[in-house]
Amino acid sequence: MTTGSSSNTGPTHKLVEAGVTLLIALFGVIVIVGSLKAGINWGAEGPRAGFFPFYIGLFIVASSAINLWHGLREDNDALFAEWGQLRQVLSVVIPTAIYVGAMPFTGLYVASIIFIAWFMRWLGKYRWLTVLAVAFGMPIVTYFIFERWFMVPLPKGPVEEWLDL
Amino acid sequence: MEELVNLFHGFAVALQPFNIMVMVLGIVLGVIIGVLPGLGGANGVAILLPLTFSMPPTSAIIMLSCIYWGALFGGAITSILFNIPGEPWSVATTFDGYPMAQQGKAGEALTAAFTSSFVGALFAVVMITLVAPLVAGFALQFGPAEKFAVYFLAFCSFVGLSKEPPFKTIAAMMIGFALAAVGLDSITGQLRLTFGFTPLLNGFDFLIAVIGLFGIGEILLTMEEGLAFRGGKAKINLRVVLQTWKELPKYWMTSLRSCFIGCWMGVTPAGATPASFMSYGIAKRMAKNGKNFGKGEIEGVVAPETAAHAAGTSALLPMLSLGVPGSPTAAVLLGGLLIWGLQPGPMLFVEQKEFVWGLIASMYLGNIVGLIVVLTCVPIFAAILRVPFSIIAPLILVLCAIGAYSVHSSTFDVMLMLVFGVIGYLLKKCNYPLAPLVLAIVLGDKAEEAFRQSLLGSQGSFGVFLSNPLVSTIMILGLIALFWSLIQEGYSRLRSAATA
Numbered sequence: 001m002t003t004g005s006s007s008n009t010g011p012t013h014k015l016v017e018a019g020v021t022l023l024i025a026l027f028g029v030i031v032i033v034g035s036l037k038a039g040i041n042w043g044a045e046g047p048r049a050g051f052f053p054f055y056i057g058l059f060i061v062a063s064s065a066i067n068l069w070h071g072l073r074e075d076n077d078a079l080f081a082e083w084g085q086l087r088q089v090l091s092v093v094i095p096t097a098i099y100v101g102a103m104p105f106t107g108l109y110v111a112s113i114i115f116i117a118w119f120m121r122w123l124g125k126y127r128w129l130t131v132l133a134v135a136f137g138m139p140i141v142t143y144f145i146f147e148r149w150f151m152v153p154l155p156k157g158p159v160e161e162w163l164d165l
Numbered sequence: 166m167e168e169l170v171n172l173f174h175g176f177a178v179a180l181q182p183f184n185i186m187v188m189v190l191g192i193v194l195g196v197i198i199g200v201l202p203g204l205g206g207a208n209g210v211a212i213l214l215p216l217t218f219s220m221p222p223t224s225a226i227i228m229l230s231c232i233y234w235g236a237l238f239g240g241a242i243t244s245i246l247f248n249i250p251g252e253p254w255s256v257a258t259t260f261d262g263y264p265m266a267q268q269g270k271a272g273e274a275l276t277a278a279f280t281s282s283f284v285g286a287l288f289a290v291v292m293i294t295l296v297a298p299l300v301a302g303f304a305l306q307f308g309p310a311e312k313f314a315v316y317f318l319a320f321c322s323f324v325g326l327s328k329e330p331p332f333k334t335i336a337a338m339m340i341g342f343a344l345a346a347v348g349l350d351s352i353t354g355q356l357r358l359t360f361g362f363t364p365l366l367n368g369f370d371f372l373i374a375v376i377g378l379f380g381i382g383e384i385l386l387t388m389e390e391g392l393a394f395r396g397g398k399a400k401i402n403l404r405v406v407l408q409t410w411k412e413l414p415k416y417w418m419t420s421l422r423s424c425f426i427g428c429w430m431g432v433t434p435a436g437a438t439p440a441s442f443m444s445y446g447i448a449k450r451m452a453k454n455g456k457n458f459g460k461g462e463i464e465g466v467v468a469p470e471t472a473a474h475a476a477g478t479s480a481l482l483p484m485l486s487l488g489v490p491g492s493p494t495a496a497v498l499l500g501g502l503l504i505w506g507l508q509p510g511p512m513l514f515v516e517q518k519e520f521v522w523g524l525i526a527s528m529y530l531g532n533i534v535g536l537i538v539v540l541t542c543v544p545i546f547a548a549i550l551r552v553p554f555s556i557i558a559p560l561i562l563v564l565c566a567i568g569a570y571s572v573h574s575s576t577f578d579v580m581l582m583l584v585f586g587v588i589g590y591l592l593k594k595c596n597y598p599l600a601p602l603v604l605a606i607v608l609g610d611k612a613e614e615a616f617r618q619s620l621l622g623s624q625g626s627f628g629v630f631l632s633n634p635l636v637s638t639i640m641i642l643g644l645i646a647l648f649w650s651l652i653q654e655g656y657s658r659l660r661s662a663a664t665a
Contacts, residue, residue, distance in 0.1 A: 017595045024336055031343045034358035038350070046621040049350035049357045052613045056342045063336040070330065080594065085389040092388050093587060096381070096562055100583050104576040108567065116559040124555030138560055142567060150216045152571045 008082045014071060016080040021068045028060030091123065107157025109139045168298055175522030178223060179530050187220075187228040188527060192535045193542075195235015200243055200546050204561055205253075206236035206477075207493040207603070208380040211372045212568030214501055222505040223520050227527040229501055230481070233494050234286065234531050237437075237477045238539045241278040241470060242546055246271060254437035254473040257445040261458060261465030268461050272405035275543055280413060281420065281467045283536045285474035288424040289431065290528045293482050297514070297525075301486040304511040309618035310629045314639035316612040318646060319489050322433040323601045325649035328442070330596065337592065338601040344369045345609020352617060364577045371606035372500055372572045374585050375493060378599050380565040381586025384558055386593060401543050409463075416467050419448050423468045427475025431491050432483055433646070437476040444472030478528065485521060486511060489608065493600050496607045 035050030035057055042048065081089075099115040117135035120126045146152045178184065198209035210229050217225035240255035245262035258278060265274035307315070324334045347358040348368030359365040413420075423444040430440035448468035449458040458465045480491030481498070488510035490496040502509045513521050539546070569582035589599060623629035631637045645652065 016591075020591050020595045024340065027340065027343070031346075031358065034360065038355060038357035042625065043353075045353055047617050047625075049353050049355040052616060053343060053346040053358060056339050056346065059339045060336060060343065063332045063339065066332045067330070067336060070332070081389055085391070088388045088391060089385050089590070092385060092558070092562075093583075096583055096586075099562075100566065100576075100579050103566070103570075103579060108570065112563045112566075116563065119559035119562075120556055123558075124553060126556075134556060134560075138563065142563075146216070146567065146571070151219055152215045153574065154567060155570060155574075155576055 008079065008084075010079045010082040010086065013078045013080045014074065014076060017071045018068060021064050021071060025061050025064035025068070028057045028064060031057035031060060095119065103155055105157060107160050108155045109143065110157055110159050112139045112142075168294065171298075171518060171522045172294060172526060174519065175524075175526030176530075178519055178523035179227065179526040184224050184227050184523075184527065185530075187224050188231050188531055188534055189538070191228040191231025192235040192238075192531065192538050195232035195237075196239040196242075196535075196539060196542075196546055197235075197549060198232065199236035199239020200549055201557060201561065204564075205379050205383065206233050207497055208376045208378075208383075208565070208568075209236055210494055210497045211375045211500075212380070212564055214372065214497065214504070215568065215571035217501065218504065222502075222507060223523040225501065225505060226498065226520070226524050227531070229498055230524060230527065231531045231535070233477070233498070234528075234535045235538075236494075237286070237474055238279060238282055238535050239546065240473075241282065242275065242539070242543060243550060245274045245278060245466070246547055247550060254441050254477065255469075256438070257441040257469035257473075258466060260445065260469075261460070261462050264459070264461035265463070265466065270461065272401045273409045273463060274466050275401055276406050276409040276540070277413060277463050277466045278470045279536055279539050280410065281423075281470040282474040283532055284420055285424055285427050285471035285476075286478045286532045287529070289428055289475045289478035289482075290525065290532070292428055292479060293485070293528070294525055297482050297486045300482070301511040301514040304487050305515075307511075309615045309622065310632065310636045311639065313612060313615035313619055314630060314636050314643065315487055315489060316608055316615065318639050318643040319433070319483070319608075320601065320605070320612075321643040321647035323598075323604075325646040326430070326433065326439060327598050327601070328439060329598045331650070333595075333597045334601055337597045337599065338605045341602040341605025342609045342612070344374070345371075345606045346613065351610055351614060364575075367573075369581070369606060370572055370578065371603055372497065373569050373578045373582050374606055375497055375603055376565050376569050377582040377585025378589035378592075378603065379493070380561065380568075381583060382589025382593055382599075384561060385586065385590040387554065388558070401540060406540060412463065413467070416464050419452065419464055419468050420471050422447065422451075423471035424475045427472035427477075428479045430472070431476035431479030433491070437473040437480070437492065440476035441469035441473040445469040481528075484509065485513060485524075488611070490604060493603045496604055499607060 031053055035054035038050035038053075039048035040050040040054040095115065095118060099111050102111045113135045116138060117131050120131045120134060121128070142154070146154055179188070194213065195209070198204045198206070210232050213232060214229065217228060220228070237254070240250060241258050241262070244250045244255040244258040245266050248259050248263040250256040250259055262274045262278060265271065320338060323338065324331050327334050343358075345368065347365055348356070349366065350357055356366065426444045426447070427437070427440045430443065431437065445465065445468050448464060449455045452458070452462075452464050454462060454464075477492065477494070480495040482491065484490040484495040484499050488499070490499045499509050507513065507517055507520065565582060566579050569579045570576060572578060592599060619629045623632070630640050
């Protein structure tokens, strides 16, 4: 990875790390609250359900506090990543989120075909012929391996119903 | 002697034609997984786990463990030819492997890497054969307090031995424990930490976490780096192999040392990655031409590869004999045992002899098959890497989604996988180790159960964890592991004070 020169900008590592640490601490607080709800003291059957996770939550908050302190004390203004790199990452995360969100409605196969085709055409700039070959080829191979040979059912939508797969 | 008889029975099981077939299939799939960025041992095995639901358990574990061996072999190919470690444990292999490839000695480097991997693995399997039944027999006497002490030791070793900052390791581990606690409490039957959200009733499945954290997270990291493969050609012919084999015995000392380091780091759950670095570092210090390390020294390939394979293999020892996996991949295999209806732990050696010894025998055979496959097929596997990432990435993402879905036939899990992926990307970038997080999700419920049962027995007194010599020894070992880096630092300070 390149270290930041003057033209490359992006969030600093310190800032992102502090954010991540705070999120972890918040998670710890949620665990503590949930454990308190479940009961952290002793009941008739011994320690109650929240007993163990309560201390886990305390550990998370405490170690995050130390990590935050360490992180902020560090004299380091390196970049977490450049904006361009983060854009690359988001260009995968967002379509994958749409793909995953659509799956319950369209089924796995249709969503996968569109997802693969989009990815190859938009990010890879391949010829349509190549794009279609891979986009259809992979789900078909998957169908035979998973559903036919190993009998693992995969999510299906209206198109698969219509094709009676 | 009884072990030898059992082992022969195991070979009879492993040599059944169907089992040999799944062995070869597993190795080939494993090497492919090891070569591809974004698909590693742990999540590769996790994705393919559903394929084994309909197989007999012994064939299933043979296939999955062979995928693991294949992935261990495969990591070296990309390190040497492309300077891109396919797996974290082959990072140290790039230091000398890639310079060798640039000098036109790719064949020698690959042969050395594969052979060393094989030697390391074989050493570890022999150790498992001899030691695992003893450990299991010993562990049969464990009560809840001893069980908790073993978990304690395992997790403390993580904190003490990992190269990440200790409090980050603790934070990652505790996140894992917290995720494991979500859902139905196994002792009281009460719901907890679900906040009224029904899909969380059954808690978080660690397989989903593995696929997300390691699979999706890795793809995101690769995307960020904008990966382009440039690299040497792979040519191995018999002459090069034989020539390298003639040269390798010279490094027997390095090999043996790396085997020990690997086994030690594999049994304590530090894992293959630190083992390979440590072995490389020590070899560099001890070798005659240590200052040439990093410029293409064959010994610099031998050391990390031997240790990584020894560690990767011996990680199965505590998994089989104690039910405590030594690495994320071993954890996934343990998850497989549960799905096939087997209870991991010392009882396996009593109740499921055929399974255990079939697996151990398959480790011998699998590594031989693996060595032959990688030596003969390197050019094919290297060709896979020339397929551009913009084709491979969507295919891997789809595979991850299929794997995540088929664990419980749930589309909610697929969304969870993506969330874990983004979390994995952020955590990894911020230097949090992911392996303890995964192991904590796997072992969380069991550790908690052992902890609460011990306290129940002692009416809440923590004295139970020091109540007899056995449990106190394990707990104290755990504390030593926890503060290992502090102890080391103190010792070296004392020594420098003494010499000054």
